[in-house]
Amino acid sequence: MNPTANAPALDCLYRKNALDVLRAMPDQSVDLFFTDPPYSSGGLHSATRAQAPGQKYIRGDIKMAYPEFAHDNKDQRSWTFWCMSWLGEAYRVAKDGAHLVCFIDWRQLPSLTDAIQGAGFIWRSIAVWDKAAGGARPRLGGFSQQAEFMVWATKGSVPTGHKVHLPGVFSERLPRPKRHMTEKPMGLARQVVSLVPPGSVVCDPFAGSGTFLVAAKEAGHRWIGCELEASYHEAANERLATTVALAA
Ligand SMILES: C[S@@+](CC[C@H](N)C(=O)[O-])C[C@H]1O[C@@H](n2cnc3c(N)ncnc32)[C@H](O)[C@@H]1O
Numbered sequence: 466m467n468p469t470a471n472a473p474a475l476d477c478l479y480r481k482n483a484l485d486v487l488r489a490m491p492d493q494s495v496d497l498f499f500t501d502p503p504y505s506s507g508g509l510h511s512a513t514r515a516q517a518p519g520q521k522y523i524r525g526d527i528k529m530a531y532p533e534f535a536h537d538n539k540d541q542r543s544w545t546f547w548c549m550s551w552l553g554e555a556y557r558v559a560k561d562g563a564h565l566v567c568f569i570d571w572r573q574l575p576s577l578t579d580a581i582q583g584a585g586f587i588w589r590s591i592a593v594w595d596k597a598a599g600g601a602r603p604r605l606g607g608f609s610q611q612a613e614f615m616v617w618a619t620k621g622s623v624p625t626g627h628k629v630h631l632p633g634v635f636s637e638r639l640p641r642p643k644r645h646m647t648e649k650p651m652g653l654a655r656q657v658v659s660l661v662p663p664g665s666v667v668c669d670p671f672a673g674s675g676t677f678l679v680a681a682k683e684a685g686h687r688w689i690g691c692e693l694e695a696s697y698h699e700a701a702n703e704r705l706a707t708t709v710a711l712a713a
Contacts, residue, residue, distance in 0.1 A: 531643070
């Protein structure tokens with residue numbers, strides 16, 4: 466399928482299911498997918514994973530209340546199957562040489578790398594978001610969960626024309642209060658969007674509070690994203706409206 470009539474416009478955040486928007490996008494039209502899907506994680510067993518994100522992802526000692534988000538309660542097989550669905554569309558929509566950078570936690574890392582490769586992308590490596598000292602609780606008898614991960618993949622060869630060198634570890638604490646329950650850091654996002662030259666098209670199908678799209682707009686890229694939850698969609702649109710394109 467190569468939908469071009471009625472293709473979703475760029476520089477727009479859709480309050481729609483990501484799969485529907487991706488299906489309507491034309492072939493070979495995105496340079497960078499930079500995203501942070503619902504992990505359906507946060508527990509060792511399926512009953513715990515079916516809990517609301519606020520119960521799974523927010524520490525009991527933190528009193529801040531965040532709006533909930535849905536679609537985070539799949540079991541392992543159905544989550545992997547769902548990832549294959551959106552990643553398959555993302556692969557079609559990606560240009561040759563496009564990058565995919567996808568956030569994930571330790572539990573879902575193996576399933577995500579399977580789905581990314583199953584969809585056709587070439588898995589290149591993993592970068593680490595180190596939440597830095599104080600960013601995670603110490604864990605009695607074991608390792609603190611102080612990191613999340615970015616899986617990096619490309620559609621075909623890694624483009625070498627754009628000279629960029631990124632670190633493999635990003636140490637950054639999130640300022641509080643957060644805008645989204647599972648927000649990611651802005652400094653990290655700014656570095657990741659530099660993977661592609663200004664004027665590229667960056668897509669975040671699971672935009673949350675819009676961190677990655679704000680970084681993309683700032684860097685002078687075209688951008689497109691989706692966010693289903695009304696409160697986060699509104700918050701992201703407010704951030705995007707006040708973001709100035711630095712390199713345009
Ligand atoms: C992990 S959060 C993204 C947080 C974001 N990186 C930030 O910094 O704010 C994932 C988001 O995807 C949204 N979401 C879940 N399923 C979706 C779907 N099928 N289509 C579009 N958005 C979806 C959720 O509402 C949630 O806000």
